[in-house]
Amino acid sequence: MDGLRVGFPDGEAVRGVSFDMAAGEVFALVGESGAGKSLTARTLLGMVPRAARLHGRVLLDGGPVTPADLGRRLAWIPQDAMSALSPVHRVEDQLAFAVRSVSGARRREALAVARRALGEVGLGPEAAGAVPHALSGGMRQRAVIAMALVNGPALVVADEPTTALDPARQEQVLTLLRERCAATGAALLLVSHDLAAVRRHADRVAVTYAGRIVELGAADAVLDRPVAPYTRGLLASLPHAGIPRRTRLPVLAGAPPAPGASGAGCSFAPRCPHAAELCRREEPALRVVDGRAVACHHPAGEVA
């Protein structure tokens, strides 16, 4: 993704996002609501709102992405499994249909591929032959993973894929998703609010704020030793293991600017404890600090 901008009549919601992903890599997009994560992820899939004006390029294996790539080279795993499944058809028939629409395989052959794919996510013949409503939420999300991977995509985009599940199922489903992508060589773009899960499953992470990436690097470096004030504030405000009971967590005061409301300087400056005159005047570009890319004039570890 190269220089993505997504504009609406009110202003730009994504303001110059660039990153690349390698085959088999898990890359996470994190940040507060409204930061532009879903728009970025959906642009990769060609699923953008009608009102959106797009700038920038999306290349897959060096070539442009077309609408026909969805379901073939690109796959989508939504938050709610029922957005990806038909309520009235048996799960195995839905996968078989997806296989046939790409490969033109015969019905029996496609059904065998579908059943194998469902078996690989732990869904046996009984679940495979059921309609989605007869399955639990976790089983439905497994079916969606099987469906996403059945045609061997190069990239899987998962937007909050486990939010609808309880915590134990969330971890199981994320582990399964990561393992299936690794087994097939698919890259996985994971949009998530769950920083602990991102730390466990992602290779690299991009922290987004007001439509831009503010810190991008290896997940352990960024989430264990953040240097951008926004990443530091975000992480400090979350509960974590080992914290004494009744401890008051620091609050990241204020709210991100609405699209179009960012001034000339750094969008985070109004909330940043380290903001200086330069921050209010000039938007910082991404540069390398401590082994990761950071958009900040005064990252931690550097003298202001």
Ligand SMILES: Nc1ncnc2c1ncn2[C@@H]1O[C@H](COP(=O)(O)OP(=O)(O)OP(=O)(O)O)[C@@H](O)[C@H]1O
């Ligand atoms: N169809 C639309 N029309 C106008 N503005 C939109 C539209 N879709 C998104 N936006 C704007 O883009 C911003 C970013 O939206 P996006 O869904 O990408 O945020 P997000 O980071 O994924 O948030 P969340 O974590 O809540 O899903 C929104 O706050 C909204 O202002």
